[in-house]
Amino acid sequence: MYSSELIKGTLKTIVLKLLSENQEMYGYEITQKVKDLTAGKIQITEGALYPSLHALENEGLLSTQTMNIGKRVRKYYSLTKKGKSVAQEKISELTDFMNTMRFLLDLKPSAQ
Amino acid sequence: MYSSELIKGTLKTIVLKLLSENQEMYGYEITQKVKDLTAGKIQITEGALYPSLHALENEGLLSTQTMNIGKRVRKYYSLTKKGKSVAQEKISELTDFMNTMRFLLDLKPSAQ
DNA sequence: TTGACTTACCTAAGTTTCTTATGTATCATT
């Protein structure tokens, strides 16, 4: 597990990325998918995810569809048109940021 | 400029990395160095940096040395022994995290 | 010489975003 500060700020982008590859997903599925894909190194808590999903919906980036599975309810999220475009922006911003950070971290000692 | 959420959580590691390459630096110098190295894409504000430097000092990772430049005072920070070891840990954790994030962001659509 | 900008330190209130804790309920397995 990474220390939690690192993950801060990347959650919404991760969600948007997953939804841009999967058409529709429900909350719990997202937590499991991220856990699987990262071999448990990134674990999204429900306390962080659900409020974040609601915020993305309020911003008009996600739409929801409720499905009944037996007697339980599942809430599927998918990207709106606006969500698709914002997703691409956020993904390239984060990719760019990762490259910048990698550059910083790879610096060699300066001559002094 | 990257949206500020992204930078959250990476500040201390950036500081530790710069100090592990430069022996000693003062606060303002750190802000300028990061700005230069990232072509202005990452700009550390003083409101974020100074409290962070104080925290690192309180944790025993940094030591300070005050220098008089004319009538002004400059506060140089350098890594303690503990700071050097923590710096290496934080740097490799962040590098690892970047690789994991890159993997997530590079995922192709799953077959459905 | 004064006004604007840069250098250089600092703190504090407010915001955002998460963690931690809790609640509810269904379903599967032992």
Place this chain on the structure above:
DNA sequence: AATGATACATAAGAAACTTAGGTAAGTCAA
């Protein structure tokens, strides 16, 4: 029948910033 997984949700508190402000010295052009 109990445990663990599935699946949703909220709310109080913590952490790490942003924004805004304060102080003061040095530099440079008009």
